Amino acid sequence: MQTPTITAEGHQLPTALEPRNPGMALDLDWVRTAQANTSAIERRAKTLPGRRSVKKDYQAAWLCKAISLIDLTTLSGDDSEGRVARLCAKAKQPVRADILDALGMQGLTTGAVCVYHDMIDTAVSSLKGTGIPVAAVSTGFPAGLSPYHLRIAEIGESVKAGAEEIDIVITRRHVLQGNWQALYDEMKEMREACGDAHVKAILATGELGTLRNVARASLVCMMAGADFIKTSTGKESVNATLPVSLVMIRAIRDYYDRTGFRVGYKPAGGISKAKDSLVYLSLIKDELGDRWLQPDLFRFGASSLLGDIERQLEHHVTGQYSANHRHAMA
Numbered sequence: 033m034q035t036p037t038i039t040a041e042g043h044q045l046p047t048a049l050e051p052r053n054p055g056m057a058l059d060l061d062w063v064r065t066a067q068a069n070t071s072a073i074e075r076r077a078k079t080l081p082g083r084r085s086v087k088k089d090y091q092a093a094w095l096c097k098a099i100s101l102i103d104l105t106t107l108s109g110d111d112s113e114g115r116v117a118r119l120c121a122k123a124k125q126p127v128r129a130d131i132l133d134a135l136g137m138q139g140l141t142t143g144a145v146c147v148y149h150d151m152i153d154t155a156v157s158s159l160k161g162t163g164i165p166v167a168a169v170s171t172g173f174p175a176g177l178s179p180y181h182l183r184i185a186e187i188g189e190s191v192k193a194g195a196e197e198i199d200i201v202i203t204r205r206h207v208l209q210g211n212w213q214a215l216y217d218e219m220k221e222m223r224e225a226c227g228d229a230h231v232k233a234i235l236a237t238g239e240l241g242t243l244r245n246v247a248r249a250s251l252v253c254m255m256a257g258a259d260f261i262k263t264s265t266g267k268e269s270v271n272a273t274l275p276v277s278l279v280m281i282r283a284i285r286d287y288y289d290r291t292g293f294r295v296g297y298k299p300a301g302g303i304s305k306a307k308d309s310l311v312y313l314s315l316i317k318d319e320l321g322d323r324w325l326q327p328d329l330f331r332f333g334a335s336s337l338l339g340d341i342e343r344q345l346e347h348h349v350t351g352q353y354s355a356n357h358r359h360a361m362a
């Protein structure tokens with residue numbers, strides 16, 4: 033891949049903002065005919081990590097791009113104001129200043145910070161004036177099995193507290209029982225409860241049984257107005273995978289082809305290696321195109337990816353320094 037166009041304002045949205053997905057009526061014929069050819073998907077997914085699509089020279093730029101697309105996350109039972117404030121400081125300056133200077137990437141930030149409801153206040157005040165949005169997980173995250181009216185109310189509380197993005201969890205049972213109407217109604221009500229906040233629908237794909245269910249649930253959530261579809265909570269035993277990503281990305285492409293609305297994609301859970309982030313970015317570029325490589329249409333949900341990217345960038349810059357030094361001494 034060529035070097036991405038990334039500015040110091042990497043987190044800022046493109047000037048021509050994507051209109052929000054208004055959704056559509058539930059089209060059961062489309063949902064029921066959606067298929068996923070598991071063996072073909074798995075074959076294709078296996079080839080992805082081996083492809084050398086990011087040239088070494090461009091890797092640092094792509095890794096900076098990946099940083100600008102991270103929802104920097106902490107979702108632990110022992111989260112505290114101090115931890116969230118430190119996370120926000122990291123979101124504002126994700127990499128050491130000297131490394132950013134060497135790369136010409138001053139001002140780079142992560143795409144957002146993602147926390148539980150209780151931590152929204154701290155995140156909002158820590159990020160004030162930066163333009164970095166706060167995302168809150170909601171609706172009884174991660175299982176989504178608390179009383180329905182409380183799940184809807186939780187969304188309103190988080191929006192009131194200042195979250196600009198709400199990551200809801202769907203009821204997996206609706207998918208496993210093929211109850212598409214119930215999934216559609218739930219998603220639609222959750223989207224309405226978000227008001228102006230963007231809604232990401234977490235499918236918890238590791239609990240949906242089949243790739244065909246993943247394809248169908250993706251479509252139903254988009255039809256009901258999800259702005260993003262997201263793989264996982266990070267708490268299931270199987271989280272983001274490449275086969276699941278291919279299925280969801282292709283559902284997004286089908287939805288765009290039929291409706292003209294672009295829905296975002298958020299792989300989440302277990303993505304912790306810089307090289308994996310590059311595989312995801314090249315997958316998005318191949319399957320959906322450059323427009324989806326912007327923070328309004330793509331995010332990594334990740335708690336530890338940034339650390340590995342930072343190490344790689346440090347290595348890149350240090351290596352570059354010694355190469356320059358050797359050159360100067362010759």
Ligand SMILES: O=C[C@H](O)COP(=O)(O)O
Nearest residue numbers: 265266301302333334335
């Ligand atoms: O939505 C984000 C995930 O919970 C993060 O998962 P992770 O801790 O495996 O990176």
